[in-house]
Amino acid sequence: MTRQDASFLPAFEHATPRNAGQGVVYSDAALLLVNKPAGLLSVPGRGEDKQDCLARRVQAEYPDALIVHRLDMATSGLLVLARGKAMQRRLSTQFANRQVDKRYVAVVNGLPPLASGEIDLPLAADWPNRPRQKVDRLAGKPSRTRYQVLSHDPFANTTRLALWPDTGRTHQLRVHLLAIGHPIVGDGLYAEAGGAACGADARLLLHAESLAFAHPETARPMAFCCPAPF
Missing domain, CATH: 3.30.2350.10 (Pseudouridine synthase)
Known part of the structure; x- marks a missing residue:
């Protein structure tokens, strides 16, 4: 028996769950x-x-x-x-x-200088501060994230991004965006490194939107x- 709480469409057409919060x-x-x-x-x-x-x-x-x-x-x-x-x-x-194919949506602080781009920075565990990760150009594993600006809120100074992680490192999207100066809103784990605005929201504004x-x-x-x- 197949259960479909979402409308499923084949051939890579998007299926949007009708009850997105129901598990x-x-x-x-x-x-x-x-x-x-x-x-x-x-x-x-x-x-x-x-x-x-x-x-x-x-x-x-x-x-x-x-x-x-x-x-x-x-x-x-x-x-x-x-x-x-x-x-x-x-x-x-x-x-x-x-x-x-994985696509995420995030809200970040500030406005990236380019409408789309690629972040190619090697990542490794920040052992003294686990579970945090860090950019490590000597010992880090290759990590790449592509992004595209979806919208910008000039009053809140935040930007909504679509994100495509080409690799799947721990905390990759969070560390990559922090590294380019645009930390994800609500990221309490990296708030100290990214500034007080990182923890401005009740939750991390990062969502795995499509697969x-x-x-x-x-x-x-x-x-x-x-x-x-x-």
């Missing part, structure tokens, strides 16, 4: 698409206070659901889970081979869009 937005025998809320871990963390997470909530209804990729706790948006280990391997291969990939069982092109709640 599972698409499911079939091979996979699940879930809209993760901000403030919820993707998988369990260390300690009893970090056991509540999206994976366990989904597994309460779908016991065979397995995580394929993750979103930061502070980030909301679309997340794929596989139904069983075989589907997990196939979907994980697509992510590892960069065959999945496109091949169905792991049929190879059929699939695409989903879940608009940002901000």
